[in-house]
Amino acid sequence: MAKERRERMKAGGFEVEPTVEEQLMRIEDDIRRLKVEFDIYFNGGLKRPPYDTKLRLESHLKRLGDDRTLNFAQRYHYNTLATRYNSFNQLWRRTLQDREEGRGMGGNARPLVRDPNVPFERSEFSCADVKHDVRTVKGVYDALVEAKRNCGEPTRDLSFAKFHRLVTERTEALKEQVGCERVLFSVDVEGGHVSFKAKADK
Structure with a gap:
C-alpha cells in the first residue's frame, strides 16, 4: 500500500522523500562509482581527483547517519556501508599523500595495493x-x-x-x-x- 501511495504521489507531481532502503542503495551505488573514479584518476584517466562525487557521497552518509528513525537492520546496513567507505577513504588518502610527496611516481612507482580488510566489490x-x-x-x-x-x-x-x-x-x-x-x-x-x-x- 505504501509503495502504491508513493507511486501515485510521484505521478501527481509531488516531491517524494526517498525511503531509507532507497537511500542505502544510492549510497552503495555511489561508493562503487567513487571507487571506479578514483581508480581511473590514479591510473591517469582523470586530471583531478573526483572530489565532487566524494563530497556528495559524504553528504548522503551524514544525512542518513543522523536519521534516528532507522531500525536495527537499516542501521546495520548503514554501518557496513560507512565502514566500507572509510576503508576506501583511508586508502585513497594514503595514495594521494604518496603522490604529493613524490612516491608512486617515475622509477619509484609503487603499484596500488588493495587493503586486505576490504572485500572485492563486484x-x-x-x-x-x-x-x-x-x-x-x-x-x-x-x-x-x-x-x-x-x-x-x-x-x-x-x-x-x-x-x-x-x-x-x-x-x-x-x-x-x-x-x-x-x-x-x-x-x-x-x-x-x-x-x-x-x-x-x-
Whole structure:
C-alpha cells in the first residue's frame, strides 16, 4: 500500500522523500562509482581527483547517519556501508599523500595495493562504443587488474592497450551475434578466482 501511495504521489507531481532502503542503495551505488573514479584518476584517466562525487557521497552518509528513525537492520546496513567507505577513504588518502610527496611516481612507482580488510566489490560497466569510450573501458580494465591482484594472479602482461584491443574485437563479435547495441561487462571474484563476463545489455 505504501509503495502504491508513493507511486501515485510521484505521478501527481509531488516531491517524494526517498525511503531509507532507497537511500542505502544510492549510497552503495555511489561508493562503487567513487571507487571506479578514483581508480581511473590514479591510473591517469582523470586530471583531478573526483572530489565532487566524494563530497556528495559524504553528504548522503551524514544525512542518513543522523536519521534516528532507522531500525536495527537499516542501521546495520548503514554501518557496513560507512565502514566500507572509510576503508576506501583511508586508502585513497594514503595514495594521494604518496603522490604529493613524490612516491608512486617515475622509477619509484609503487603499484596500488588493495587493503586486505576490504572485500572485492563486484563492478559492472555498460558500454555502447567500446572502441571510443576509453574511459569506461579503462574502468573495466582497472577493475579486472584489481580482481587479479586480489586473487594473487599476475598482471604484468595485461597492458591496457592489449586489453582494449581484445575487448573491442570480442565486443563487436558479441554485438553482431546477438544484435545488441550495448554490452554489459562484469568483474567479480568468485571462489578465489576472477570472473570477467560480457553480455548483451538490453
